[in-house]
Amino acid sequence: MVYVTRRVSxxxxxxxRNDGYDEEENKRIFxxxxxxxGHNYELExxxxxxxxxxxxxxxxxxxxxxxxxxxxxxIADHASLNDVPALKGLNPTAENxxxxxxxxxxxxxxxxxxxxxxxxxxVNNIAEYRGE
Amino acid sequence: MVYVTRRVSxxxxxxxRNDGYDEEENKRIFxxxxxxxGHNYELExxxxxxxxxxxxxxxxxxxxxxxxxxxxxxIADHASLNDVPALKGLNPTAENxxxxxxxxxxxxxxxxxxxxxxxxxxVNNIAEYRGE
Amino acid sequence: MVYVTRRVSxxxxxxxRNDGYDEEENKRIFxxxxxxxGHNYELExxxxxxxxxxxxxxxxxxxxxxxxxxxxxxIADHASLNDVPALKGLNPTAENxxxxxxxxxxxxxxxxxxxxxxxxxxVNNIAEYRGE
Amino acid sequence: MVYVTRRVSxxxxxxxRNDGYDEEENKRIFxxxxxxxGHNYELExxxxxxxxxxxxxxxxxxxxxxxxxxxxxxIADHASLNDVPALKGLNPTAENxxxxxxxxxxxxxxxxxxxxxxxxxxVNNIAEYRGE
Amino acid sequence: MVYVTRRVSxxxxxxxRNDGYDEEENKRIFxxxxxxxGHNYELExxxxxxxxxxxxxxxxxxxxxxxxxxxxxxIADHASLNDVPALKGLNPTAENxxxxxxxxxxxxxxxxxxxxxxxxxxVNNIAEYRGE
Amino acid sequence: MVYVTRRVSxxxxxxxRNDGYDEEENKRIFxxxxxxxGHNYELExxxxxxxxxxxxxxxxxxxxxxxxxxxxxxIADHASLNDVPALKGLNPTAENxxxxxxxxxxxxxxxxxxxxxxxxxxVNNIAEYRGE
Numbered sequence: 001m002v003y004v005t006r007r008v009s010x011x012x013x014x015x016x017r018n019d020g021y022d023e024e025e026n027k028r029i030f031x032x033x034x035x036x037x038g039h040n041y042e043l044e045x046x047x048x049x050x051x052x053x054x055x056x057x058x059x060x061x062x063x064x065x066x067x068x069x070x071x072x073x074x075i076a077d078h079a080s081l082n083d084v085p086a087l088k089g090l091n092p093t094a095e096n097x098x099x100x101x102x103x104x105x106x107x108x109x110x111x112x113x114x115x116x117x118x119x120x121x122x123v124n125n126i127a128e129y130r131g132e
Numbered sequence: 133m134v135y136v137t138r139r140v141s142x143x144x145x146x147x148x149r150n151d152g153y154d155e156e157e158n159k160r161i162f163x164x165x166x167x168x169x170g171h172n173y174e175l176e177x178x179x180x181x182x183x184x185x186x187x188x189x190x191x192x193x194x195x196x197x198x199x200x201x202x203x204x205x206x207i208a209d210h211a212s213l214n215d216v217p218a219l220k221g222l223n224p225t226a227e228n229x230x231x232x233x234x235x236x237x238x239x240x241x242x243x244x245x246x247x248x249x250x251x252x253x254x255v256n257n258i259a260e261y262r263g264e
Numbered sequence: 265m266v267y268v269t270r271r272v273s274x275x276x277x278x279x280x281r282n283d284g285y286d287e288e289e290n291k292r293i294f295x296x297x298x299x300x301x302g303h304n305y306e307l308e309x310x311x312x313x314x315x316x317x318x319x320x321x322x323x324x325x326x327x328x329x330x331x332x333x334x335x336x337x338x339i340a341d342h343a344s345l346n347d348v349p350a351l352k353g354l355n356p357t358a359e360n361x362x363x364x365x366x367x368x369x370x371x372x373x374x375x376x377x378x379x380x381x382x383x384x385x386x387v388n389n390i391a392e393y394r395g396e
Numbered sequence: 397m398v399y400v401t402r403r404v405s406x407x408x409x410x411x412x413r414n415d416g417y418d419e420e421e422n423k424r425i426f427x428x429x430x431x432x433x434g435h436n437y438e439l440e441x442x443x444x445x446x447x448x449x450x451x452x453x454x455x456x457x458x459x460x461x462x463x464x465x466x467x468x469x470x471i472a473d474h475a476s477l478n479d480v481p482a483l484k485g486l487n488p489t490a491e492n493x494x495x496x497x498x499x500x501x502x503x504x505x506x507x508x509x510x511x512x513x514x515x516x517x518x519v520n521n522i523a524e525y526r527g528e
Numbered sequence: 529m530v531y532v533t534r535r536v537s538x539x540x541x542x543x544x545r546n547d548g549y550d551e552e553e554n555k556r557i558f559x560x561x562x563x564x565x566g567h568n569y570e571l572e573x574x575x576x577x578x579x580x581x582x583x584x585x586x587x588x589x590x591x592x593x594x595x596x597x598x599x600x601x602x603i604a605d606h607a608s609l610n611d612v613p614a615l616k617g618l619n620p621t622a623e624n625x626x627x628x629x630x631x632x633x634x635x636x637x638x639x640x641x642x643x644x645x646x647x648x649x650x651v652n653n654i655a656e657y658r659g660e
Numbered sequence: 661m662v663y664v665t666r667r668v669s670x671x672x673x674x675x676x677r678n679d680g681y682d683e684e685e686n687k688r689i690f691x692x693x694x695x696x697x698g699h700n701y702e703l704e705x706x707x708x709x710x711x712x713x714x715x716x717x718x719x720x721x722x723x724x725x726x727x728x729x730x731x732x733x734x735i736a737d738h739a740s741l742n743d744v745p746a747l748k749g750l751n752p753t754a755e756n757x758x759x760x761x762x763x764x765x766x767x768x769x770x771x772x773x774x775x776x777x778x779x780x781x782x783v784n785n786i787a788e789y790r791g792e
Binding site: 035 | 144164165209210
């Protein structure tokens with residue numbers, strides 16, 4: 001059982017907001033994150049599986065990259081996360097993004113099992129979902 | 133003569149657009165950058181001067197950090213560069229940001245001379261102004 | 265269940281020493297680490313919890329940053345780890361620091377559960393404690 | 397129980413190939429990886445154990461570095477992974493390297509237990525083996 | 529006058545050798561670099577020019593990326609630098625690569641002037657050519 | 661004319677102090693830097709010269725590394741900069757270190773000319789001396 005990880009980058013805008021709160025409450029809870037701003041996000045997706053002895057691969061990471069681009073990155077990159085369909089009705093926090101990406105790609109990696117979806121919003125703020 | 137550099141970070145949204153162009157022309161020239169998106173920007177400001185022998189400093193970098201925050205970073209961070217007053221009427225490209233930051237801080241560093249303002253939009257895209 | 269991580273930095277001195285050993289033995293076991301030297305440390309603290317659907321957060325990472333600063337970083341930064349009260353009687357190795365930080369902050373994160381305290385002494389030397 | 401990690405670097409060539417495939421099939425499956433190329437690899441090895449209270453160490457990371465160099469890095473660095481004895485008969489993918497390194501060093505760390513061998517082929521492509 | 533820089537990555541093999549030297553002499557001068565090995569190279573190309581006020585660009589960095597890929601990176605990536613036509617007859621040191629890349633791209637950036645070609649072989653070994 | 665750079669790391673303690681000032685004045689000017697603390701320093705030394713066509717080198721960077729280690733790094737690493745002979749009588753700021761390193765190594769690189777000594781105290785605080 002070996003874990004393989006592919007990292008991809010995207011640059012998006014977002015703002016955090018709960019429509020059930022008034023302006024003041026949004027400012028109090030989300031601070032400057034209530035303003036439209038943005039990040040260079042780094043997304044790391046980890047699969048777990050047996051090594052295929054004819055290739056030496058658990059899963060072809062170029063294929064994983066293509067899946068990530070098709071399902072999420074090409075939609076979210078150079079766009080606002082608040083407009084991404086997979087995040088509809090959700091505050092686009094790093095926490096909600098990792099769960100959404102998990103749901104978009106789960107079951108699309110053949111025999112390899114999805115193990116973790118990790119998102120660096122900055123080098124200091126990180127979220128990870130392991131399907132638990 | 134020694135060069136000293138202070139790096140500061142900020143996370144902002146922006147979109148690139150020329151209001152004199154129609155939608156199609158904006159898309160053709162700016163591509164996905166015409167959409168609202170964002171970055172974790174890294175700003176590096178370099179001063180040049182003699183070492184003050186009573187301190188060993190060319191310029192106190194904590195003071196430089198405070199100047200950068202007051203003049204630009206606290207305004208641009210967690211906001212849209214398209215709304216920053218110092219960039220009014222300018223497309224908020226990395227090129228225009230470095231010139232704007234230069235103008236905001238020039239002449240505020242005592243005996244030290246401003247040498248360079250450098251901006252990393254991502255690790256791959258960088259602009260620098262040296263007052264030339 | 266989502267994991268969220270906050271990274272904070274501090275710059276400290278330390279030296280490694282067992283007072284029960286003589287000088288030669290300290291040098292033999294700790295090598296150059298027996299001399300006072302220092303590092304730019306990176307501390308990563310990970311919490312585990314359910315996403316709060318009104319905010320999209322597991323735990324507000326600005327609050328986690330404030331806890332880390334108040335409990336440890338503001339005391340250890342620009343100081344010697346050998347003088348930090350939470351490390352009293354302990355050799356200030358990365359291993360002892362991560363256990364000490366865990367004990368300082370455990371139980372202070374509301375519904376979120378402390379999952380991991382990880383310390384990068386350099387990019388090459390790392391310790392992590394998971395409360396096991 | 398604390399985890400300690402040592403990172404080491406090496407620069408090697410490799411190419412991916414299955415001798416049972418013809419040229420075209422190798423190109424189809426391995427793409428440009430079928431050509432001889434190379435990487436600056438980063439290897440991270442993690443041990444798990446109790447802190448020794450006389451030293452504050454789980455395991456002396458300088459000793460771990462020496463083991464890694466002797467068993468693998470000094471052989472693989474500035475060489476081709478296709479020629480490394482421990483990878484004989486295996487395609488030198490990141491997956492096969494982490495399993496091979498695990499087998500080379502397992503049981504050589506005294507009371508500390510080998511927990512993970514992780515290899516960054518680039519910042520974007522990563523494999524990890526945990527002995528499962 | 530503003531400087532703009534585009535960074536691109538490629539992973540290549542190389543070995544250093546002077547065919548006029550015998551084996552022993554090659555080993556003595558080039559050490560382990562005489563063996564086929566490889567690197568994740570980072571190439572940074574800097575242009576210098578006036579900001580075009582209709583776009584805010586000195587030069588469209590996506591176009592610069594395309595030029596770099598077409599002229600050098602798509603040929604050198606996942607290949608051996610010893611086989612790259614632009615390096616024919618030259619030892620593929622970082623020094624020779626930066627001069628070769630300069631010659632391949634000079635004069636292809638419209639009104640912008642080529643200022644610097646910089647190559648990171650590793651984070652520790654760097655060469656730069658400024659056309660002097 | 662090509663520039664070549666070698667980066668080396670060292671981990672040292674230091675504190676900033678002017679013995680002509682009283683305690684309060686030292687605290688006021690140097691803040692927390694008046695306490696003994698430390699850093700993982702990155703030192704980048706750049707030489708400038710013609711490429712030697714028999715080797716493809718401007719200067720063998722392994723030799724430059726050896727000079728840097730012998731003249732400065734082996735003395736400063738895992739020690740206090742306040743005790744380093746080359747910094748005697750100087751406040752061990754990044755500014756004073758780069759000038760001291762320049763003086764230690766100047767004239768020791770054969771035909772290559774010393775161009776720059778640059779020191780990263782942290783990723784945010786940097787000093788550089790170019791012999792001007």
